[in-house]
Amino acid sequence: xxxxxxxxxxxxxxxxxIVNVAEGxxxxxxxxQKKAVLNTQHNLQLLEREKAKIEILIAKEKGLAxxxxxxxxxxxxxxxxxxxxxxxxxxxxxxxxxxxxxAAQNLIVEKNMVLLVEPIKTLGTFTVPVRVYKGIKPExxxxxxxx
Numbered sequence: 537x538x539x540x541x542x543x544x545x546x547x548x549x550x551x552x553x554i555v556n557v558a559e560g561x562x563x564x565x566x567x568x569q570k571k572a573v574l575n576t577q578h579n580l581q582l583l584e585r586e587k588a589k590i591e592i593l594i595a596k597e598k599g600l601a602x603x604x605x606x607x608x609x610x611x612x613x614x615x616x617x618x619x620x621x622x623x624x625x626x627x628x629x630x631x632x633x634x635x636x637x638x639a640a641q642n643l644i645v646e647k648n649m650v651l652l653v654e655p656i657k658t659l660g661t662f663t664v665p666v667r668v669y670k671g672i673k674p675e676x677x678x679x680x681x682x683x
Contacts, residue, residue, distance in 0.1 A: 537562045538575035540583055544597060545571055546648070550670065551597075552583060552590040601669030608645070608666055609674040613637040619659065619682045628655035629680055634664065638676070656680055 537559045544550045545566070548557065554575055557566065566572035573579045583590075615633055618626045631650040638645055651665045651673065659680050665673040 539566055539572040540575055540579055541566075541572050543571050544594075550594055552587070552594070598669060598672075601672050604643075604645075604668045605672050605674040607643060608638075608668070608676055611638070611641065611643065611676045612679060613641075613676055614679045614681060616681055616683045617659075623659055623682065625657055625659070625680070628657045629678070630655045634676075634678060637678075 538554055538556050539562050541549055541551055541553050541555060548555050555572075557572075562572065562574075567574070613634055615629050615637055617629060620626065631647045631652045634650050634652070635645055635647050645666055645668070649667050651667055656662055656678065659682060662678045662680070663675050664678050665675050667673050
C-alpha cells in the first residue's frame with residue numbers, strides 16, 4: 537500500500553515522501569496516528585501545494601539535527617557499574633544507561649537513537665554512534681568504570 541508521509545518516520549523516510557508499506561502497518565498505525573495519508577490523486581495535489589512548507593520543515597529538522605550532532609560529538613559519558621573480583625560486570629550497560637547519562641549532561645536523546653549493537657559487558661572505553669537524523673551520526677565515548 538502506498539502512502540504519503542505527513543511527518544518524518546525514522547524507519548520509513550522524511551515528510552512528504554511516498555513510501556510502500558504493508559497494509560496492516562498503514563491501516564493500524566500510520567493512518568490512525570495521522571503520520572501518513574493514502575496515496576490518492578487528491579492527496580498528491582495537496583502535497584504539491586504544500587511542497588514549500590514541507591521543504592522548510594525538512595530544513596528545520598536537519599538544522600536541529602546538525603546542531604544536536606555538534607553538541608554530541610566527542611561527549612564523554614562515564615558510567616559506573618558493579619563488577620566482580622575478576623573485573624567482570626554484573627549485568628551490562630545498555631542504551632537506557634547511556635541515555636540517562638546524556639540526560640544528566642542536559643543532552644536529550646531517545647533510546648532508539650543510540651546505535652548500540654549489543655550491550656556493553658566489559659570495563660573500558662567504547663565509541664558509540666548516535667543517530668540524530670538520516671545520515672547524521674555523531675559518536676560519543678562511553679567509559680565503563682568499576683563502582
